Amino acid sequence: MKYLGQMDFDKAVVPVLAFQSFLGVLQLLDVFNVTYYPLIHGTSMKRTFSLGFSLTPALIPLTLITFAYLLKRKTYTEILVSASVSVGLYFFKGLDASVAFISLMLVGVALLDSRSFQDYFTYLLALLSGLEGTALIHWILLPFGITSPFAWFAVLERSLFYVAANLAPLIVLPLMFMWILKLPISIEIVEEESVEDVD
Amino acid sequence: MKMSIRKEVKPSSWTLALLVLSISLSVVAALYPHCSAINPRGLNVGVDFLGYVRVGEIVEGDLSQAFNVSGGSRPLIYLFIYGFQKLLGSDVSTAVMFLPVILNPLMVVGAFFLAFEAFGDWRLSSWAAFFTACGYQVTVGMYSYFLTNMLALSLVFLSLGFLFRSLRVGCNISLALASILGILLVFTHPWTFDQYVVTTILTIIVYFYRIRKESGWYEKISGAIIYVVFLGFADFAKTLLFQGAGAFSASLTAIRGISSLSEFLMNFISSFRLLFGGILSVVVLIGLAVLGVYLSGLGGFSEIYLTVFPVATSLLFLIGNGTIKSRLLYNVPIGLFAAIGMSSLLRWKVKDNFKKCMIFFVVLNLVVYLFRSLANLV
Numbered sequence: 337m338k339y340l341g342q343m344d345f346d347k348a349v350v351p352v353l354a355f356q357s358f359l360g361v362l363q364l365l366d367v368f369n370v371t372y373y374p375l376i377h378g379t380s381m382k383r384t385f386s387l388g389f390s391l392t393p394a395l396i397p398l399t400l401i402t403f404a405y406l407l408k409r410k411t412y413t414e415i416l417v418s419a420s421v422s423v424g425l426y427f428f429k430g431l432d433a434s435v436a437f438i439s440l441m442l443v444g445v446a447l448l449d450s451r452s453f454q455d456y457f458t459y460l461l462a463l464l465s466g467l468e469g470t471a472l473i474h475w476i477l478l479p480f481g482i483t484s485p486f487a488w489f490a491v492l493e494r495s496l497f498y499v500a501a502n503l504a505p506l507i508v509l510p511l512m513f514m515w516i517l518k519l520p521i522s523i524e525i526v527e528e529e530s531v532e533d534v535d
Numbered sequence: 536m537k538m539s540i541r542k543e544v545k546p547s548s549w550t551l552a553l554l555v556l557s558i559s560l561s562v563v564a565a566l567y568p569h570c571s572a573i574n575p576r577g578l579n580v581g582v583d584f585l586g587y588v589r590v591g592e593i594v595e596g597d598l599s600q601a602f603n604v605s606g607g608s609r610p611l612i613y614l615f616i617y618g619f620q621k622l623l624g625s626d627v628s629t630a631v632m633f634l635p636v637i638l639n640p641l642m643v644v645g646a647f648f649l650a651f652e653a654f655g656d657w658r659l660s661s662w663a664a665f666f667t668a669c670g671y672q673v674t675v676g677m678y679s680y681f682l683t684n685m686l687a688l689s690l691v692f693l694s695l696g697f698l699f700r701s702l703r704v705g706c707n708i709s710l711a712l713a714s715i716l717g718i719l720l721v722f723t724h725p726w727t728f729d730q731y732v733v734t735t736i737l738t739i740i741v742y743f744y745r746i747r748k749e750s751g752w753y754e755k756i757s758g759a760i761i762y763v764v765f766l767g768f769a770d771f772a773k774t775l776l777f778q779g780a781g782a783f784s785a786s787l788t789a790i791r792g793i794s795s796l797s798e799f800l801m802n803f804i805s806s807f808r809l810l811f812g813g814i815l816s817v818v819v820l821i822g823l824a825v826l827g828v829y830l831s832g833l834g835g836f837s838e839i840y841l842t843v844f845p846v847a848t849s850l851l852f853l854i855g856n857g858t859i860k861s862r863l864l865y866n867v868p869i870g871l872f873a874a875i876g877m878s879s880l881l882r883w884k885v886k887d888n889f890k891k892c893m894i895f896f897v898v899l900n901l902v903v904y905l906f907r908s909l910a911n912l913v
Contacts, residue, residue: 377913454885461896462892479570502816
């Protein structure tokens with residue numbers, strides 16, 4: 337029974353990790369005032385990521401659950417390192433940054449320890465799908481002149497999209513120049529086939 | 536590195552639903568920005584809208600002007616607008632406004648057809664249709680009103696689809712259709728013509744190198760050579776008869792846009808951040824396409840084509856200015872590459888729930904991107 341209880345806790349903690357990392361990233365984007373350039377009414381605007389409130393009250397209990405989980409797994413060194421870095425960050429960027437950072441660090445440690453990456457990403461994708469779904473309802477209702485209750489989520493989704501858009505140039509580079517990396521492999525294939533032909 | 540996708544030879548209901556959804560979304564995309572709640576003042580949608588209306592009115596007065604306006608580079612789009620206007624019985628402005636109702640789904644069907652002829656897989660082809668409908672080719676096309684470019688992409692997708700079919704089954708009718716559509720491309724958008732025909736020529740060279748020791752290699756490649764020769768003649772005839780901008784002068788335009796490598800970073804970032812309101816930066820779509828490019832192999836002609844495409848594009852992409860970069864990227868068959876990436880991800884040996892969540896996320900993310908971008912065009 338004890339073993340089953342342990343299994344249940346291990347399974348139950350995975351959605352917590354997904355939710356915690358999502359909130360942690362939001363809080364970090366907020367704390368570090370990440371800028372992005374959304375298209376609003378035909379014009380590219382400069383915006384700073386801001387939630388308008390702190391997620392620390394939500395992050396603390398989630399972090400405590402992860403903390404308890406890691407204590408059970410006896411990953412003391414990792415906890416200590418995460419806590420030390422987080423305390424250091426507190427003096428430079430304040431409580432919100434510190435809490436967001438430690439929660440993300442602990443999520444990373446918990447994932448590396450439990451190896452439940454697949455379940456974690458399943459929950460994370462489900463969470464993000466939920467956000468996209470609420471935003472979609474907003475955009476579908478918009479042409480009918482209906483003010484949706486999900487406008488805030490649509491704005492959050494837009495912010496996250498354009499924050500991620502900052503990475504687009506980095507992703508396009510492999511799209512265009514992947515062939516340079518593939519070239520030796522392709523030549524190898526052609527040479528192998530040529531050898532076969534000779535044989 | 537050879538790609539081995541398990542093909543869906545017969546369409547499942549899910550695949551058909553995705554295809555119908557893609558076509559429907561592309562039609563809705565053409566109408567969405569004109570809804571009164573989104574565009575209450577009835578503003579013109581698209582940067583080039585007024586330009587098309589102005590030239591369309593000139594062509595309406597004298598049809599032969601289609602071969603003179605815009606340097607004679609794109610007569611087909613003006614004839615298309617004229618025909619559509621007569622069909623609607625409306626003025627030029629209304630015809631231009633609603634032309635994406637035809638062009639968007641045409642591009643989606645073209646992407647589906649190209650993917651199907653390249654891989655013979657319904658599932659992958661439906662994904663290609665979806666990624667085209669919800670990708671930047673529709674949103675940026677609507678933002679900038681790249682009507683000519685959109686028509687050119689539709690034509691080149693269909694033309695290549697028929698070329699791949701003719702090379703696969705040795706069908707002369709398909710080769711004739713590929714050539715006719717390719718010739719129409721010459722009269723539509725010389726820059727797109729350059730990008731795709733240069734890729735075809737490079738593909739022929741690589742394919743020849745691969746099959747040169749096989750018996751009957753000439754039969755395997757002759758269709759592609761005939762195709763390129765036909766298109767070359769058509770381009771030459773266009774330049775000669777109508778003094779229209781051909782492939783050569785289009786290349787010169789591109790070369791004039793070359794910037795120094797030191798400006799690469801600034802041009803690169805500006806083409807994503809500022810051009811087209813930043814809606815070119817669809818990370819999920821481009822990420823899947825990267826995977827698709829990585830998995831494109833060196834199997835048959837169509838696979839080599841997809842492998843060679845980034846090679847041909849990247850050379851100018853490296854030295855072109857921000858505008859050229861963005862236009863080269865716009866012309867990439869991003870839907871097809873993303874579909875290859877998505878299909879390979881779905882073949883991973885992972886839990887069903889993971890796959891379902893991934894499909895949900897990708898579909899929702901791109902549909903939201905489509906509507907969000909369209910709602911903010913005006």
